[in-house]
Amino acid sequence: MIRLDRVTKRYPDGTDAVADLSLDVATGELVTLVGPSGCGKTTTMKMVNRLIEPTSGRIFLDDEDITRADPVKLRRRMGYVIQSGGLFPHRTVLENTVTVPSLLGWDRKKARSRGVELLELVGLDPAKLGDRYPHQLSGGQRQRVGVARALAADPPVLLMDEPFGAVDPVVREHLQTEFLRLQQELRKTILFVTHDIEEAVRLGDRMAVFSMGGRIEQFDTPSSVLGAPANDYVADFVGADRGLKRLSVTEITPDDLELPPIVHLDDPMPEALAKLRAAGSRWAVVLDDAGDLHGWVDDRVGTGTVRDRARRMEAWVPVHASLKQAFGEMLQHDAGWIAVVDGDRFVGVLTPARLHEALRRSIGAEERDIPPAEVVLDTIEG
Template sequence: MIRFENVSKRYPDGTVAVDDLSFEVGEGELVTLVGPSGCGKTTTMKMVNRLIEPTGGRILLDGEDIAGIEPVQLRRRIGYVIQQVGLFPHKSVLENTATVPSLLGWKRAAARERAAELLDLVGLDPKVFGPRYPDQLSGGQRQRVGVARALAADPPVLLMDEPFGAVDPVVRERLQTEFLNLQANVRKTVLFVTHDIEEAVRLGDRIAVYGEGRIEQYDTPATVLGKPATPYVAQFVGSDRGLKRLSVTAIEPSDLEQPPTVRLEDTVESAAARMREEDARWAVVLDANGELHGWVQLDALALAKGGAVRDHARRMEAWVPVGANLKQAFSAMLQYDAGWIAVVDGAKFTGVLTPARLHEALRRSIDADSSGVDRAEVTIETVG
């Protein structure tokens, strides 16, 4: 979708902002450009919509050299979101969102209908927020409007220049989550500029790590964290890159243990007998449909005088859904001071993740990337 071929940007005073840049962004891919201030990442992005003109090489958009496209027409085909949002203060939220469709000649009713759809998509009720003006919104709400406006004409490409950098950390994390959910639905080709490696890792399908006007490494977040290409990249991503990698390593079925399970309607005696047979001090409690209910301790059953498991089961607080990453699992363990967490598919119990298995999963993921094989093929030696 976007291809850079030996692109450079040199200014008259001799400053080289971008030097011989070549990389490609696939259709529907979200690529984060990350690096320190002045490294050329924003220049790279602005050359895509010709806010800055390259001095060498060429940029292709869906196979077409953008140098041959009239700049205004090009920009109307590309969504653009910046940190300060840039909403028109004298226009309502709905009018701001309908700006590009209106410029493209859409009928007023169609443009406003599209704007309302996009506001709803980014979590702003158009009936509530549409009539408001930018100064009546919070910073996070303005950023959502900025994203909605950029998507209003359904552009194939979205450029985002540190869009969440001006809000507080809590709002920023929420906006990142919402944007990932949005991207899963709209699948735009996105160039996302950030100086924050954690944001780059969380959002990007691939990451371009910038040095001085050049890309030092262009790869998946897991590979950048697990196998930095240069000492510069290793220093930039940080000595805690192993912890950062938790957020890009998904829990897989092979990572889970299968503890004993008992049913709510089981008698105390039968459940206790099963747990003793498996030499287990606790068991996961499921309902009649195999859905997670909680857990029960053998000691509690041993002291009971008859009855059913349901009378002694404890609520399960520590759990994550299938598809969660290791960071989410680790966070749940810490939050609930749990020695293990359950993994569920919907409400169906699939297994538990222990700290030892979490560690093994991380090591297996790193070794798999280094060897170019699937995680299931990696054998981890443990000291026991």
């Protein structure tokens, strides 16, 4: 969809903001550009929509050399989101949202309908907020309006320049979650500039790590960048805690789980206790007759039925959740294990030891280019 071929931006004083850069972004892919301030990542993105003209090289959009296109028409084919949304202060939320459709000559009714649809899509109530002005919104709300405006004409490409950088960490995480939901639904082709390595890892299908002078040191999946940095620069940039960062891009798999003793709601407690003793365990997972997770029970009381003694399962995650999400649940509930479910169906439990093994297997698989299940972990006993 987007291809940069040996693009350079050189300023009159001889400084290269971007040097001989080649980059490709596939249709429906979200690529994050990450690096220190002044490394050329924003310049790279602005050359794609010709806000900055390249000194040399070619840029293609769907095999069309856009360095020869009308820049105004080009920009109307791309959504553009910046910090704080970049909204027009004298226009209402709804008027801001339909800016591009209006410029493209859409009739008023069609444009308004599209604006209402998009405000709802980004989680804003057009009936309550559509007639407000940007200064009457929170920072997170302004960012959502900015995203809605960028999507208004249904562009195939979105360019996003640190769009969540001006909000507090809690709102930022919520916006990232909502944006990932939107991307799963819309599958736009996105260039996303950020200085935040964790944001780049969380959002990107691939990430380009820039060094000063607009050079890409590594362009790969987040898991590859974290698991196998291309050089010392990348290793230093992603940080010594890159193993912890990798938790967010490593999914739980069935191979990571343990199967504890399982009892059912109508089992007599003496039978349940006998099952626990046979397994050498002090607790069991409780399922209903359909095999759905109900809770858990321990060995402290041996009378009545399991239904009478079962406790609510507080710590659980859905199958294919990230190891980071699982680790967070463990810490929040001070749990020695958490349940993993597929809908309501119980799949297994993840323990801290298994979580650590899953992370080690993921890193080993990346380094050796083999499936995680084939990684043999070294142990003290081994």
